[in-house]
Amino acid sequence: MLTTAVLLVAAPQFMSGRIVRQGMLHDPQILVDAADALRDRQYAPTLASSRGMLETPFGSSWKGAEKPEVILVEFYDYACPYCKASNPHVDQLLRENPKLRVVYRELPILGPDSVVAARLSLAASKAGRFQQFHDALYAAGRPAPETNAAAARIANIPPTPSQDVAIEAELKKNFSLASQLGATGTPLFVVGDRVLSGAVGYDALKKAVEAAQKKA
Numbered sequence: 001m002l003t004t005a006v007l008l009v010a011a012p013q014f015m016s017g018r019i020v021r022q023g024m025l026h027d028p029q030i031l032v033d034a035a036d037a038l039r040d041r042q043y044a045p046t047l048a049s050s051r052g053m054l055e056t057p058f059g060s061s062w063k064g065a066e067k068p069e070v071i072l073v074e075f076y077d078y079a080c081p082y083c084k085a086s087n088p089h090v091d092q093l094l095r096e097n098p099k100l101r102v103v104y105r106e107l108p109i110l111g112p113d114s115v116v117a118a119r120l121s122l123a124a125s126k127a128g129r130f131q132q133f134h135d136a137l138y139a140a141g142r143p144a145p146e147t148n149a150a151a152a153r154i155a156n157i158p159p160t161p162s163q164d165v166a167i168e169a170e171l172k173k174n175f176s177l178a179s180q181l182g183a184t185g186t187p188l189f190v191v192g193d194r195v196l197s198g199a200v201g202y203d204a205l206k207k208a209v210e211a212a213q214k215k216a
Contacts, residue, residue, distance in 0.1 A: 059125030
């Protein structure tokens with residue numbers, strides 16, 4: 001009788017643990033989804049308080065819808081290979097979704113050439129020619145004096161960045177926002193209530209955009 005009673009009490013907990021373990025072994029995506037949910041909860045207060053700053057572009061540092069239903073924010077570095085690999089995925093989403101806007105936030109963490117590229121990009125943005133510089137530099141290759149200057153010529157801006165208080169303030173703000181969102185590198189994407197770190201790929205970005213758009 002005692003043995004039976006103990007088993008009746010203990011079995012559900014024991015079996016529940018075994019079922020969860022087997023489920024995780026069968027579908028590791030469960031762990032990924034759980035980690036994503038934890039991240040979302042962790043950064044929810046930051047997103048709530050910083051939404052305006054995150055989604056308001058500097059100058060013309062955006063592509064897509066004039067009146068968007070959903071906004072995807074990307075923190076990036078022109079020298080980051082993962083950002084470059086993600087760029088076609090972002091462009092594909094923009095082609096497919098006329099209600100999407102992408103706001104680009106400079107986060108130059110990979111050396112002096114990245115910082116110069118970011119300052120030139122923001123100068124082009126102030127002049128209303130962000131897209132020309134952005135696309136030209138990605139097409140030219142990794143930031144360097146030659147590629148930075150080539151992209152600057154295409155965007156019709158000076159090849160050497162000037163000291164600009166607004167640009168320096170924007171970079172400082174981006175570093176602060178990225179730090180609050182737990183950035184350990186680039187790219188970092190924010191859409192709706194989701195924070196996605198790294199080159200997560202087209203499918204993950206599309207799923208996050210669609211989820212955010214449904215809530216809009």
